[in-house]
Amino acid sequence: MSALDRAQAYDRHTGRYAPGLAAAFVRFAGVAPGMRALDVGCGPGALTGELARVVGAALVGAVDPSEEYVVACRLRVAGADVRLGRAEDLPFEDRSFEAVLAQLVVQILDDAPRAAREMLRVATPGGIVATCVWDFRGGMPLLDAYWAAAKSVDPEGARRAGADDTNPWCMQEGLRRLWREAGLEEIKTDELSASAEYLGFDDAWWSFAAGVSPSGVYCRSLDDERRTALREEFRRRLGASEGPFSLTARAWSVCGRAPGA
Ligand SMILES: C[S@@+](CC[C@H](N)C(=O)[O-])C[C@H]1O[C@@H](n2cnc3c(N)ncnc32)[C@H](O)[C@@H]1O
Numbered sequence: 001m002s003a004l005d006r007a008q009a010y011d012r013h014t015g016r017y018a019p020g021l022a023a024a025f026v027r028f029a030g031v032a033p034g035m036r037a038l039d040v041g042c043g044p045g046a047l048t049g050e051l052a053r054v055v056g057a058a059l060v061g062a063v064d065p066s067e068e069y070v071v072a073c074r075l076r077v078a079g080a081d082v083r084l085g086r087a088e089d090l091p092f093e094d095r096s097f098e099a100v101l102a103q104l105v106v107q108i109l110d111d112a113p114r115a116a117r118e119m120l121r122v123a124t125p126g127g128i129v130a131t132c133v134w135d136f137r138g139g140m141p142l143l144d145a146y147w148a149a150a151k152s153v154d155p156e157g158a159r160r161a162g163a164d165d166t167n168p169w170c171m172q173e174g175l176r177r178l179w180r181e182a183g184l185e186e187i188k189t190d191e192l193s194a195s196a197e198y199l200g201f202d203d204a205w206w207s208f209a210a211g212v213s214p215s216g217v218y219c220r221s222l223d224d225e226r227r228t229a230l231r232e233e234f235r236r237r238l239g240a241s242e243g244p245f246s247l248t249a250r251a252w253s254v255c256g257r258a259p260g261a
Pocket residue numbers: 015018040041042043044045046047063064065066069085086087088102103104105108109110
């Protein structure tokens with residue numbers, strides 16, 4: 001798959017919500033013109049683009065371990081400094097950015113506390129450090145319906161694929177603790193929402209059937225009979241009408257300041 005194909009597949013999956021979420025997240029964090037801003041785990045660049053809109057691409061850095069996403073983000077946000085790397089070991093100097101943000105990333109990291117310390121390391125004294133994650137406990141209708149359907153048609157397989165994963169960073173209190181233990185100050189949390197439009201049920205199903213993200217990899221691992229059962233149960237739980245519909249998802253967010261302003 002080319003970089004742009006991969007980016008477009010992500011756009012049709014949960015990336016569909018990313019631009020709206022990025023706008024709300026940047027407002028919540030208080031990113032303002034003149035700040036140097038970093039997007040950690042940038043993917044194909046929804047948040048990078050929003051940061052560039054607010055502060056100008058020349059002041060924006062971005063980093064992701066996926067080469068395809070780095071290529072896509074460079075193409076989409078010309079002028080931003082997009083690098084290959086991991087949140088746990090950021091390829092940027094100490095105290096380089098007035099705002100360091102990560103959207104929909106900490107829940108998938110092997111070592112989120114280390115990533116939080118790294119985000120603080122590259123922030124200037126008094127700089128903003130913020131993250132947001134989906135509320136996977138009833139706040140993300142698309143994935144809630146999908147995994148509930150998977151557990152109903154394939155209980156064991158769905159659990160092995162992560163349907164019941166409970167990640168402490170996907171709750172407001174967990175995020176607050178992550179930020180406090182990393183050493184951030186003036187911590188605030190909030191609830192953000194973002195909507196996505198679908199042309200119809202097939203549009204919502206497409207990314208799962210195409211194998212996008214771990215949920216799609218799980219879908220592709222099923223035999224035809226189970227995949228059909230999953231599709232029908234997902235349709236039922238989503239309650240999707242024949243025509244276009246929209247879904248609104250909730251994300252938890254946390255923002256703090258680097259000490260020493
Ligand atoms: C759900 S996507 C979010 C992408 C983007 N931030 C957005 O809001 O659309 C998760 C991203 O985290 C990236 N990622 C995975 N492991 C990472 C790591 N160790 N450090 C930084 N990013 C990571 C993935 O490559 C992917 O781009």
